[in-house]
Amino acid sequence: MTTLLPDTRMLIDGSRVPLDSERIIAVTSPIDGSHLAEIADASGAQIHDAITAAERAFSKWRQVSGNERAKLLNRLADLIDRDSHELALLETTDNGKLLRETSTQARFAARNYRFFAGAADKLYGHTIPLDSWDTFDYTSKEPIGVAVLITAWNSPMQLLANKLAPALAAGCTVVIKPSEIAPLTTLRLADLIAEAGFPQGVVNIVTGGVEAGIALTTDARVGRISFTGSVPTGQAIARAAAGTLVPVTLELGGKSANIIFDDADLERAVPGAVAGIFAAGGQTCIAGSRLLVHDSVADIVTKRIAEIARNIVIGDPRADETQMGPVASSLQQERILAMVSKALDDGSHLLVGGGRPDDTSLPAGSYVQPTIFTEVDPESRLAQEEVFGPVLAVTRFSDEEQAVSIANSTEFGLASGIWTSDLSRAHRVARELVAGTVWVNTYRYSAAQAPFGGVKRSGYGRERGLEALDEYLRTKNVLIDLSNSVRDPFAIKA
Template identity: 60%
Template sequence: MIEYSMLIAGEPVSARGDRRLPVVNPFDGDRFGTVPDGTREDVDDAVRAARSAFDSTWSSTPGVRRAELLHRLAAIIAARADELGTWETRDNGKLLAETRAQARFAARSYAFFAGYADKLYGRVIPLDTPETFDYTLRQPLGVVALITAWNSPMQLLANKLAPALAAGNTVVIKPSEHASVTTVLMAEMVAEAGFPPGVVNIVTGGAECGRALTEHPGLDGISFTGSLPTGQAIAHAAARTMVPVTLELGGKSANIIFDDADLDVALRGAIVGIFSAGGQTCIAGSRLLVHRPLYDHVVTELGARADRIRLGDPLLASTHMGPVANEPQWDRVTTMVQAGVESGARLVAGGGTRDAAFPESGLFVRPTVFADVDNASPLARQEIFGPVLSIIPFESEEEAVTLANDSDFGLAAGLWTRDLSRAHRVAEQIVAGTVWVNTYRVSAAQAPFGGVRMSGQGRERGAEALDGFLRTKNVLLNLSGSIADPFDDLVEVDG
């Protein structure tokens, strides 16, 4: 049983009253550790530490120094990628191959943003009046809260922490209480990299800790990844303190197969789009829109392929899909699957959960495929965040676009076609932050990512991510040595 600590002002600490939460392996139910259940007082300590570090050292630390520290952190994470992947798999049940790849992706992100730390240039702006010199400065927000979800803690944290530090902010990090281990391990790595105490602070805990952080008056910004209801609550809290917020929320992404697609490639893309990471990803291609001439074949083939996916221990190379990450999410996914059956949608594959092949406590959901789904039904409109695919037919390109955009979300989409004109035409019309053409789930540190509508606001990754952690200051300098007096023609009146 490992007792993990929080990180405040460079020191490992427990929560007030030593309140703790269990760390549970979703594969077999093993409770292998605990994390502190942080209180409002703990959060206050962390925010004060971040403010002190920002005011005393970090705000005046040159960009070249911040870059050096970020490069060190990237190298440390890369060297520990296999170990970090193992811990994350034990913590959230994702396949070991995926978590190790995400650790390396995180290292790449820190290295990418290190390159920006000394290049946060402002602009010189030519004005209509040449006697005024106008320029801008790009300055850090100050103290920023970074809140991550349980499905990909290392990668989600890198999306936020790397640009936040490159921009010169200090941070208070709060991971999900359902997957905190790799985040608290960051305490060792930021210390080894040489970051000053208080620049990076980590608090763990449940709802009380989260509310205390998002409502804290000492913050200058918030970056959150997670569910729509929590994102809405954070936006409401931020409105009271008027701090900028970046929100990366849910999705119900359309994955569109046209009748001129390379069908074998498209079928693989449909499987990858929904069943990678067990469907527990905001970009999951959970709505598969299929051109009517291909529809019956696609439904039959995807059902057969879903049935061949091997569930099991995510630490084993032979496993295709691990368990759902935590009990509340397992309850939600299984409830939505049952509701889909009852709604009249045609169950093509899956639908079952635990059986004798897995540990009794294992949180498994079989890869599930529904056909003939109504785009107005909960199966098509609500984010399930699990291995559940809804297949919907369409008759024309125009109908495909209409169906894809008929959603409250707008995070991502995919389309499969050999027609280059159609690819550009449809990609432009789709309302989403990312559109993949003849591929799915491709990501890079350089490529901006984020959504529209209920999928959030702002962008992560890419140069655009820096915008969420910087403010622009305008400076206007009079070069003429004089200033016009609008009152110099007033006539003194004899009283």
């Protein structure tokens, strides 16, 4: 399959920046290890220029009506839909996810832009009745200014839409930095931004590594930083932003519990558990990497999932028959296999997989077998640490209280799943789970209208849903004294 590679130059103030041969990063495909492209390793000076461009553009962009911003966002959504196959193929080649997954994500990205287009002209404030009759008080919602948007490699199109759509709808200008591991669809978006008609400087796209990241997260001119990625990097960004008092939105890791109760419909729960961990090769922050199963159904559930896992078709993610492609890089492959080795050392029982596929017909990419461990101690490293790969940890429980206790026993709190036919139980358990998202009788279901985000080490702030707009707006209060009275200048008026 031929992939049309995009212009990989950065976009700053409406212009593409020529690559410097001494500051480049190679981009390779995890499918076969082939060289795809070269991108810029931005310098601190280039990051400064990008923020300056966004800051300059903000003075005019903030005055553009919500209706006009909505038109531009809807136009961008139309262009993404038009080019969805090309974008999906590019992302699959870049990060190894199934083409049918990235195709869905391209359409979902467009849906997000349309959703926030609908909100762009509805950023209402409030009129507030105070105790005094002759005082008028109201609030207004104002954009925070320049937003820095940093995305991860596992779902670049979707993750960027989660951030860019509400930021633009709110009236912010942005500087985007995709992961250097999978930057190509974000760089391709630069062309669509221009075609949609956004003014120059409103959207800037930079690429790079550590130097670029530090420059982006330590500039006091930035109004908000939104980051999706690992916990250590998120912590570093939060520490850096504390120095300039810039607010941060963090969508970090997860160790989500997918709980199957004894009354669950197993015909739905088993595929749901498979989708939770083996879809996208387990490379999602919401992966249901911990499967908690009631004692009475544990044997049959484990047997069925193991049978599915052994027969998963691994291969080129662009092929229709493939069910699981490679992980995103050789470095990630080694990290996953190291975690498998640790799990064996800790006494977990390896039921399926645990290594590289035996299929010699596979290209020399970053492939890992679907892997299942049983008898996993809830306190073990496998149950506590994020693997970010196709590795499932199965733990049994005996009652509802124990299931909730185990589910809440990690430092993460991003997502969770409940499988039950008991409506009362579903509500009880959902209330007790410490997680930003709780799915009942489904898993990995996303909606533009539904807020998403975590608690504990999974981060803070929300993306998607109307709550996401608040990340890019600040509330201003205006109080007007309507009286003609002269006040006592030495006492507060209240």
